[in-house]
Amino acid sequence: xxxxxxxxxxxxxxxxxxxxxxxxxxxxxxxxxxxxxxxxxxxxxxxxxxxxxxxxxxxxxxxxxxxxxxxxxxxxxxxxxxxxxxxxxxxxxxxxxxxxxxxxxxxxxxxxxxxxxxxxxxxxxxxxxxxxxxxxxxxxxxxxxxxxxxxxxxxxxxxxxxxxxxxxxxxxxxxxxxxxxxxxxxxxxxxxxxxxxxxxxxxxxxxxxxxxxxxxxxxxxxxxxxxxxxxxxxxxxxxxxxxxxxxxxxxxxxxxxxxxxxxxxxxxxxxxxxxxxxxxxxxxxxxxxxxxxxxxxxxxxxxxxxxxxxxxxxxxxxxxxxxxxxxxxxxxxxxxxxxxxxxxxxxxxxxxxxxxxxxxxxxxxxxxxxxxxxxxxxxxxxxxxxxxxxxxxxxxxxxxxxxxxxxxxxxxxxxxxxxxxxxxxxxxxxxxxxxxxxxxxxxxxxxxxxxxxxxxxxxxxxxxxxxxxxxxxxxxxxxxxxxxxxxxxxxxxxxxxxxxxxxxxxxxxxxxxxxxxxxxxxxxxxxxxxxxxxxxxxxxxxxxxxxxxxxxxxxxxxxxxxxxxxxxxxxxxxxxxxxxxxxxxxxxxxxxxxxxxxxxxxxxxxxxxxxxx
Amino acid sequence: xxxxxxxxxxxxxxxxxxxxxxxxxxxxxxxxxxxxxxxxxxxxxxxxxxxxxxxxxxxxxxxxxxxxxxxxxxxxxxxxxxxxxxxx
Ligand code: SF4
Numbered sequence: 001x002x003x004x005x006x007x008x009x010x011x012x013x014x015x016x017x018x019x020x021x022x023x024x025x026x027x028x029x030x031x032x033x034x035x036x037x038x039x040x041x042x043x044x045x046x047x048x049x050x051x052x053x054x055x056x057x058x059x060x061x062x063x064x065x066x067x068x069x070x071x072x073x074x075x076x077x078x079x080x081x082x083x084x085x086x087x088x089x090x091x092x093x094x095x096x097x098x099x100x101x102x103x104x105x106x107x108x109x110x111x112x113x114x115x116x117x118x119x120x121x122x123x124x125x126x127x128x129x130x131x132x133x134x135x136x137x138x139x140x141x142x143x144x145x146x147x148x149x150x151x152x153x154x155x156x157x158x159x160x161x162x163x164x165x166x167x168x169x170x171x172x173x174x175x176x177x178x179x180x181x182x183x184x185x186x187x188x189x190x191x192x193x194x195x196x197x198x199x200x201x202x203x204x205x206x207x208x209x210x211x212x213x214x215x216x217x218x219x220x221x222x223x224x225x226x227x228x229x230x231x232x233x234x235x236x237x238x239x240x241x242x243x244x245x246x247x248x249x250x251x252x253x254x255x256x257x258x259x260x261x262x263x264x265x266x267x268x269x270x271x272x273x274x275x276x277x278x279x280x281x282x283x284x285x286x287x288x289x290x291x292x293x294x295x296x297x298x299x300x301x302x303x304x305x306x307x308x309x310x311x312x313x314x315x316x317x318x319x320x321x322x323x324x325x326x327x328x329x330x331x332x333x334x335x336x337x338x339x340x341x342x343x344x345x346x347x348x349x350x351x352x353x354x355x356x357x358x359x360x361x362x363x364x365x366x367x368x369x370x371x372x373x374x375x376x377x378x379x380x381x382x383x384x385x386x387x388x389x390x391x392x393x394x395x396x397x398x399x400x401x402x403x404x405x406x407x408x409x410x411x412x413x414x415x416x417x418x419x420x421x422x423x424x425x426x427x428x429x430x431x432x433x434x435x436x437x438x439x440x441x442x443x444x445x446x447x448x449x450x451x452x453x454x455x456x457x458x459x460x461x462x463x464x465x466x467x468x469x470x471x472x473x474x475x476x477x478x479x480x481x482x483x484x485x486x487x488x489x490x491x492x493x494x495x496x497x498x499x500x501x502x503x504x505x506x507x508x509x510x511x512x513x514x515x516x517x518x519x520x521x522x523x524x525x526x527x528x529x530x531x532x533x534x535x536x537x538x539x540x541x542x543x544x545x546x547x548x549x550x551x552x553x554x555x556x557x558x559x560x561x562x563x564x565x566x567x568x569x570x571x572x573x574x575x576x577x578x579x580x581x582x583x584x585x586x587x588x589x590x591x592x593x594x595x596x597x598x599x600x601x602x603x604x605x606x607x608x609x610x611x612x613x
Numbered sequence: 614x615x616x617x618x619x620x621x622x623x624x625x626x627x628x629x630x631x632x633x634x635x636x637x638x639x640x641x642x643x644x645x646x647x648x649x650x651x652x653x654x655x656x657x658x659x660x661x662x663x664x665x666x667x668x669x670x671x672x673x674x675x676x677x678x679x680x681x682x683x684x685x686x687x688x689x690x691x692x693x694x695x696x697x698x699x700x701x
Contacts, residue, residue, distance in 0.1 A: 236631035236698050244631045247644060251628065251677050251693050269643045274634065461672035461697030467679045571677025 002211040003065035003522035004028050008041075009107040009129065011122060013195050014055060014114030018129045023108070029524045029534075030607065032490035033108065034064035035091055036538040038080035041111055042089075043541055043611065048548035052084040052187075053169060053194040055115035061102065061160070061200065064492025068103030068208055070220040071517050072227060072501075073494035075100050075288040083186035085171040085349070085403055086421040086446045088546050090188045092174075093450060095287035095494055096181035101158040103492075104204035112195055121161075121199040123153050126206060134198035138167060141342045142176045145199055153201050161199035162189045163344025165391040169193050170401040172349035172390070176341060180295075180311035181287070184346035186423055186445055211523030219516060223501050227291040237294040237496065238284055240273025242315035245427070246323065247272050252459060252468065253570025254432035256324040256425065258377050259355040260418045260561055263429045264570045267328025271318050275330050285311060292496055298334060306335035306380075313337040313347070316449075319427030320351025325358060326377030336384050343391035349403055352424035354386050356404035356416050365413045371396045415560045421446030421551075430562060432572030433458045435474040435481075438582045441556045442478075442596075444542045452482035456499060463505045469571075471578050475586035477507070484509045486535035491518060537606040540590075540598050544612050553596030556583060622649045623688045627659060630695035636663045650686065657682035659692045672697050 006028060008021045023037070031040050038060040050056035059081045066074040077099035083090040102110070105124045112122075119134040137145050142163040149159050160177035166189030173189025174182040192198075210216050236244045246268050249255040253263040269275070280300055286293035299309040306329075313321070313334055321327065321336040340347045360366045361375040368374060372395065375382050389397025399407055404424055408417035418425050423446030430437030435454030443451035454477055458468035466473070488498045491514065502514040511531045518526050526534075546555075557563075562577045587594065591602030603609050628645045629636050637646050650659065656675055660667045660682075667673055667682040674693040675684055686692070 234632040234696070236696060239632060247628075247630045248695060251630070251674060253677055273631075274644075461669070463697075464669055465672050465679060465697065469678070571674075 001025060001028065001522070002209045003069065003518070004033055005106050005108050005206070005208060007107050008109045008111060009124065010111045010113070011131065012114050013112055013116040013120070013131070013197060016116070016131050018131065029522075031538060032064070032487070032534050034062045034067070034492050035078045035080065035486060035489035036534065037109060038062040038078060039538055039541050039545065040611075041109070042080055042082070043545050045111070045113070046082065048082065048545050049550055050082065052082040052087065052191060055195070057082050057191055057194070059112040059188070059191050059195060059197070061110040063099055063103040063108055064490055065208070065522050066517060067492030068100045069210065069521055070217050071493060071521070072220060072224045073287065073290050073292070073497040074492050075290065076492050076494055077102060077183075078489055079175055079183040079188045081188055081191045082549070083188070083445070084169070084190045085187040086423050087549060088421050088446060088551060089444045089542055090186040090191070091445050091451070091489065092183035092185050092188050093489055094175075094177055094181045094183040095290070096178035097288045098158040098160050098177035098181070098202065099492070100288045101204065102202045103208060104206050105202050106204055106206035110200065112197060115194065116196040119196050119198050121149065121197065121201060123201045124204070125154065125157070126204040137198050139164065142344050143179055143342055146179050149199055149201050154203050157201050157203040159199055159201050162192045163342060163391065165344045166190055166193035167198070168391065168393045168401070170345070170390060170393065171403050172346045172353065172401070174344050174346045176344050180341050182341070182346070185348065185448055189344050208521070210521055212520045216517070216520040219520060223513075224291045226501060227497065231291065235292065236273070237292050240277055241284070241294050241296045243273035243276045243296070243313065243318055245315035246318055248459060249319070249428060252432055253567060253572040254429040254459070256319050256427055256429055258326045259324060259352070259359040259416070260425070260429055261359065262569060263432055263567050263572060265323040265328070268323070270328045271322045271330050271333060279330065280334055287494065290494065290497070294496060300331045300334050304331050306331040308335050308338045310338040310341060312341070316427050317347035317351070320348045320355070321383065324351055324355040325383055327380045327383060328378070329380050332380035332384070336380070336387060339384055339387045343388065345387060345391055348426050349424045350387055350390060352418065353400050353404040353407060354383050356408060356418070357400060360408065360411060360413060360416055365411050365416070418559050418561055419447060420558055421555060423447045428455050428459065429567065429572075430558070430577050431567045431575045432570070433468040434471045434577060434582065435468070435478055437558060437562060437577030437579060438474055438478050438586060441558050441579055441583065442586060444546050450485065450495065452478055452485045453495070454478055454481050456481070457507065462500060463509070464507055466507075469575060471581040475582050475589055478586065479589050480507070480509045482539055483532050483535035484511070486538045487511055487514060487531055490535070490538060533606070537608060540602065540606055541608055541611070543592070543598055544608070547597055553587070553594070556596055621652055623652050623654070623686060624649050625659070625686055625689065626691045627663070628691060628693040629663065630693065631698065632696060633663070633665065633694055654686050655682065656680050656684045656686065656692055659686070660694055663694070665694055670697055671695065
């Protein structure tokens with residue numbers, strides 16, 4: 001095959017057996033790759049109602065057909081499993097270098113089943129595949145683990161691993177690759193830990209074959225040049241990373257502040273991209289072959305109590321570890337971000353969970369004895385201390401390790417948790433960005449911005465600016481964004497580049513250029529229509545996974561703060577999420593019945609009748 | 614400035630975010646500056662004053678909300694401009 005290798009590596013951890021499987025070309029095309037192939041294998045391979053931390057869960061690492069090709073930002077992979085945080089799907093994306101090297105092993109997907117009786121890691125050097133003991137690595141953090149593995153495999157290999165958080169089955173544990181990049185959300189690290197799989201190490205030289213290598217090279221250069229021109233003219237992503245965003249969301253009144261009690265943070269000037277650039281930035285750090293380079297290599301100098309060196313923080317980490325916790329000290333936020341990366345924690349859920357605990361402490365819902373000390377908004381030292389305790393499930397950290405939903409429920413105040421499907425919100429308060437409200441309520445992963453980020457339009461004006469406060473048109477907008485994100489996650493590109501450069505620059509998000517990239521790579525004769533239909537197929541199969549896992553339309557909802565507590569100040573003052581105005585239309589556009597279940601006609605239209613029955 | 618001038622001048626804030634920060638007067642703290650403009654000024658005038666276009670390449674907000682380019686300004690209004698660009 002071209003683009004795809006058409007090969008899957010299946011690792012049965014219970015019996016320590018490794019097998020290869022060829023992929024049927026028709027299936028390859030219909031499900032695109034990456035996130036698409038992964039849901040097909042997950043759906044068919046496990047009982048969706050299984051316990052996510054049991055050996056029945058399946059953990060999938062999935063590259064796309066464009067991963068490892070010349071396509072700019074073709075450097076992504078997806079981690080897919082049943083989520084222990086939400087009980088729904090995990091669809092976590094990451095870049096860096098690991099995904100490209102994984103593709104170069106000659107396999108598109110790694111599928112892990114069962115559970116090893118002892119800690120192990122997987123070492124794949126093309127066809128040489130070994131399950132090795134990881135007993136000497138258990139307990140080591142992400143940096144130590146990575147360094148040891150590079151020393152004992154190949155210094156040019158790439159490593160994805162869990163830290164102590166994943167080992168301890170913390171429900172917000174991430175899978176870290178290249179030390180600083182994270183497939184972070186919804187507890188994929190805990191799934192890896194539950195399988196006693198500490199790390200995956202990859203190396204290889206098998207670049208995917210190209211259907212039309214010359215034309216692919218040309219088109220890739222054309223895109224890279226366009227990005228280059230834009231970067232030269234001044235690119236906020238290159239100059240500030242995503243850290244420029246707090247000022248934008250603050251201006252719109254949707255920067256999560258003190259556990260979403262407000263949408264504007266008085267300390268925004270000290271936690272933004274300019275401060276990061278002036279005080280802590282060493283240089284921008286790109287993922288493999290990325291012309292944008294939004295990553296940040298940073299250092300907080302020795303002498304500061306928050307000293308350290310690493311990557312980030314990104315916007316999401318600044319909002320969750322910063323404004324959401326009432327913390328305006330960027331050195332502390334940067335340190336907290338390093339700690340999360342080293343211990344293998346999702347910065348969003350970790351920060352937002354501590355934020356919920358801070359609010360509950362201040363409202364006297366959590367007795368001080370349980371925590372051991374006061375826990376007030378703005379207390380950066382407590383944040384950092386608690387992150388460590390979460391990763392090791394130490395003391396109060398053991399309760400926080402379950403996320404804010406379970407924390408708030410335990411103390412009898414479920415209304416404090418700002419979650420959807422029990423997953424913490426990212427950095428856009430949906431009361432001032434209605435499309436995001438619909439997204440959080442319906443996304444199969446729970447409250448994620450990476451499942452169809454309408455903030456592009458509502459906040460950033462890409463490809464056009466639409467009023468974030470209106471609900472009209474948002475269901476249709478989210479449907480298009482949802483499909484675009486499936487296309488991006490399935491093919492293996494980075495959203496930051498893809499949404500601007502491989503879809504038509506208008507609100508319809510027609511995947512003209514993405515289709516070209518796919519055809520030059522795979523030769524599979526896609527049309528923009530068939531690309532979108534494939535996205536729809538993947539999206540609906542994911543939905544069916546949730547339905548089979550026991551979710552219903554009733555779960556497509558938001559916490560009371562979002563539905564009943566208006567934002568107290570700022571441009572969105574007085575607004576709640578008007579979910580009722582959007583949800584029925586969204587179901588209808590998706591071809592779902594009034595309970596949110598795909599209709600038999602819809603499933604038949606997508607060729608899914610057989611697989612779901 | 615005579616008392617009379619107050620009738621012809623309003624004070625507004627201009628916020629330029631992301632890469633547009635550099636267009637603020639040197640020495641500006643943060644990303645906001647206060648300016649005086651003639652009454653009857655509209656949002657578009659302010660955007661153009663900073664050599665920026667009120668078009669799809671930029672997001673222009675008036676008091677944090679989407680705005681019409683010809684919207685008339687009043688005292689204490691905040692005009693915010695940043696390049697249309699994906700984020701986090
Ligand atoms: S835009 Fe940023 S996240 Fe995306 S590939 Fe480039 S450096 Fe990585």
